[in-house]
Amino acid sequence: MSHGLFISFEGIDGAGKSTHVEALAQAFRDAGRAVVLTREPGGTPLAEQLRQLALTAPMDPLTEALLMFAARRDHLGQVIEPALARGDVVLCDRFTDATFAYQGAGRGFDRQVLAQLERWVQAVDALPGGTLRQPHLTLWFEVPPEVAAQRLAGARAPDRFESQPLAFFQRVAQGYAERAEAEPARFARLQADQPREAVWAQALAAVRQRGWLP
Numbered sequence: 001m002s003h004g005l006f007i008s009f010e011g012i013d014g015a016g017k018s019t020h021v022e023a024l025a026q027a028f029r030d031a032g033r034a035v036v037l038t039r040e041p042g043g044t045p046l047a048e049q050l051r052q053l054a055l056t057a058p059m060d061p062l063t064e065a066l067l068m069f070a071a072r073r074d075h076l077g078q079v080i081e082p083a084l085a086r087g088d089v090v091l092c093d094r095f096t097d098a099t100f101a102y103q104g105a106g107r108g109f110d111r112q113v114l115a116q117l118e119r120w121v122q123a124v125d126a127l128p129g130g131t132l133r134q135p136h137l138t139l140w141f142e143v144p145p146e147v148a149a150q151r152l153a154g155a156r157a158p159d160r161f162e163s164q165p166l167a168f169f170q171r172v173a174q175g176y177a178e179r180a181e182a183e184p185a186r187f188a189r190l191q192a193d194q195p196r197e198a199v200w201a202q203a204l205a206a207v208r209q210r211g212w213l214p
């Protein structure tokens with residue numbers, strides 16, 4: 001049986017992540033792998049309800065951070081861990097880097113509190129003592145906030161995050177940069193301000209480079 005693979009997709013809103021999730025799923029299926037496509041916040045009935053609240057209801061930053069991690073805990077236990085135990089490929093549109101980028105850098109919420117929540121939520125029995133569940137690879141779609149805003153203009157009705165000013169997304173982008181700097185081996189930095197085909201080629205190359213696709 002293959003080992004489970006956990007790949008997350010990250011970047012500011014409008015970076016173009018969701019555009020490539022299904023194509024990568026198909027590439028893995030073509031290679032004979034079972035794939036679980038999922039997203040955060042969300043991925044389970046409970047976590048989807050928490051998503052709905054987080055994206056629409058006004059709340060203070062601690063409540064927002066707790067909702068993200070509550071949704072994540074349910075998602076890990078119900079979907080991600082069972083899939084990895086089966087040897088599936090889990091493709092997840094956003095994970096904990098988004099909490100550090102949006103709640104931490106974007107909202108200015110205390111990163112040490114986020115790090116403590118990360119330690120509680122991502123400690124899972126299947127892993128050796130002290131190791132946290134993290135993606136094996138994070139595809140980071142990096143795009144200037146101005147470009148992302150242009151892509152989103154008119155594309156869909158903005159939620160609580162997407163309606164934030166440009167300065168918010170500049171901070172979020174910086175938050176991603178800090179996470180990537182702290183864990184360079186986990187992150188593949190993609191230049192996402194290029195045409196879709198060029199972005200896809202970079203994403204595929206990052207996965208192939210690790211020997212996970214032919």
Ligand SMILES: Nc1ncnc2c1ncn2[C@@H]1O[C@H](COP(=O)(O)OP(=O)(O)O)[C@@H](O)[C@H]1O
Pocket residue numbers: 011012013014015016017018019020151152155192193194195196197199
């Ligand atoms: N490389 C690209 N160049 C131009 N537009 C793009 C590109 N990738 C995605 N888009 C468009 O930008 C918008 C946001 O893309 P999406 O994949 O939903 O972003 P995200 O999931 O990162 O928020 C969509 O309308 C999508 O069609």
Ligand SMILES: Cc1cn([C@H]2C[C@H](O)[C@@H](COP(=O)(O)OP(=O)(O)O)O2)c(=O)[nH]c1=O
Pocket residue numbers: 013018039040041055068093094095096098099100102103159161162
């Ligand atoms: C996972 C996560 C998402 N978010 C935000 C980022 C996004 O603006 C929003 C939803 O993410 P996303 O699924 O990318 O939105 P869409 O379906 O509109 O492309 O939630 C956080 O603020 N913290 C988190 O931990």
